Amino acid sequence: MQPNTLHTGSVAERIGFLNDRYRNHAAQAVLEHALNDSDVGNIAMVSSFGAESVVLLHMLSVIDRNIPVLFIDTQMLFEETLAYQTEVSQKLGLTDVRVIRAAPAAVAAHDPDGLLHKSDTDACCNIRKVVPLENALSKFDAWITGRKRFQGSTRAALDFFENEEDRRIKINPLAHWTPQDVQDYIINNRLPRHPLVAQGYPSIGCAPCTSRVAPGEDPRAGRWRDQDKEECGIHFVNGKIVRGPLPTVEDEPEMNTIVTDAGFAADEWTHGFVTPDTLGGGGAAAVAVDLASDADPAVLAGRLDGIDLIRVDFPSFADGRGFTLARRLRLMGFNGRLRAKGHVIADQYAMARRSGFDEVEISPELAKRQPQDQWLARANWQSHDYLNRLRGTA
Ligand code: SF4
Incomplete structure (x- = not known):
């Protein structure tokens, strides 16, 4: 159930309160409090249904399986991801999984052949991920992500609650988890694994931009391999966008x-x-x-x-x-x-x-x-x- 008390104060003020209030809490408690704290507001989870997503989805399903879950289908995903999304949603009983896609007119205008990822990955991510998500999130005060500190330099200082450009709160309940914590949780709760994990994909995005990772490599080394790109533009660091232009709702073509x-x-x-x-x-x-x-x-x-x-x-x-x-x-x-x-x-x-x-x-x-x-x-x-x-x- 979403909190029904209206929050007050700026996003920055509320972030300060929330991080102080829940600094010493465990991931599940952070998530549970976030779903009920009036300083957070109307909330959705964003999930890629990737290699580790099932942890947070399971935690959510235990607390409230009716919270909206936004799944961005870039229409470039592995077939295995689409099947896994269906399997996990059903197994966990999630009742409000919303599949988010780019507007067909935007794809037709900017990437009619589906080859933009070969020439400009930032522009492709912008059309297929950033703008659709921005539009979907415009109805929410806060969103939950599965990001963790161990996932790379851009995430090394992650807090539980982040200020997203003074517009929204981003919640990272697993910020302090280690790879072993993730493995233990999946095993202990007998959760289904994404089928590509066993095939050498510890981090899974779109099919054209994800490659296998060799033993000992950084788990995210297979994402945009050999490119100077670590994030798709959905995530910002310390309030600053990592790559690509800030999307605006105006970027989206008029609705049908x-x-x-x-x-x-x-x-x-x-x-x-x-x-x-x-x-x-x-x-x-x-x-x-x-x-x-x-x-x-x-x-x-x-x-x-x-x-x-x-x-x-x-x-x-x-x-x-x-x-x-x-x-x-x-x-x-x-x-x-x-x-x-x-x-x-x-x-x-x-x-x-x-x-x-x-x-x-x-x-x-x-x-x-x-x-x-x-x-x-x-x-x-x-x-x-x-x-x-x-x-x-x-
Ligand atoms: S990850 Fe690759 S295919 Fe997917 S939206 Fe970004 S550039 Fe396009």
């Missing part, structure tokens, strides 16, 4: 617009989307799945009851396969929200509704070209239904 029979609205879905391949068997509080227009709906057979929202991509205005897919999903018994996304225009709104879609997601550019009244003119979609017209009920 959701069209329903009630008109235009912002997209309130904040839980992220998974694919049929990464869809787990349950455990997350809210589940949304992205489907290509040519997907076989059978891939979701037996799993539809656990899905809250399915979003079908329309790659072009002329591609009608998404309408057929929607009908088939409804015939299979899907009762959740069904959303058409992409190249759908106002003239196709009635068709989308008849096919079973509840809503359409359109780009800011299309929303400007085809404003709300053009869509609402088709909102009485049943009047466009030829069967109703034949029956005289329209």
Whole structure:
């Protein structure tokens, strides 16, 4: 449960109080107090579901498994990480894991081929990690990280509570842990290991930027190997950014617009989307799945009851396969929200509704070209239904 007493004082003042108050506490106690101390405020955990993440996730699940956990899917991660995220979330019963991704428009504009990491890792991390996380964290007063002092020179003086640019509090309950403490905790609590640890990856990030580490090497030596880069830009040291420009919310392209029979609205879905391949068997509080227009709906057979929202991509205005897919999903018994996304225009709104879609997601550019009244003119979609017209009920 989040603390309900409002905190007062600047971030710097509260950091001072908190570090004094909990200086001699153990990691679990720091985490427990942080979740309940009014000087901390509204809080989320950020987890990479990497080599050591399961420790903090387990501690959180014991105290309060409903605290939001933000997982940044850079869309460059190892398949093993995506599978591990699902496995750990389910095993620990975490109810609010939110998958955070870069806005598709940002990726299309800056990294359309997915090769930016080869020429400019700072820019790639900025688009795929820093800006999406910054946007996700804008709703929170504080966030919990798994960073530890032993992880390198940039983290050697880490405190339990850090001042993040006078904007937020960063909490590092494991700051003083050693590698042995991590190992002992995982073994003693019989927690699942990330499968790549056994293959020589003691620190795991994106697949293109993570390599195996030889015995005796620094555990983080495989991250951005041979590059002058230690941090992705998410983390700051002593209030100063380590690499890359400070992201701003303005860096993020405008949000897409959701069209329903009630008109235009912002997209309130904040839980992220998974694919049929990464869809787990349950455990997350809210589940949304992205489907290509040519997907076989059978891939979701037996799993539809656990899905809250399915979003079908329309790659072009002329591609009608998404309408057929929607009908088939409804015939299979899907009762959740069904959303058409992409190249759908106002003239196709009635068709989308008849096919079973509840809503359409359109780009800011299309929303400007085809404003709300053009869509609402088709909102009485049943009047466009030829069967109703034949029956005289329209
Ligand atoms: S770690 Fe590599 S692939 Fe991942 S966001 Fe950063 S530069 Fe891109």
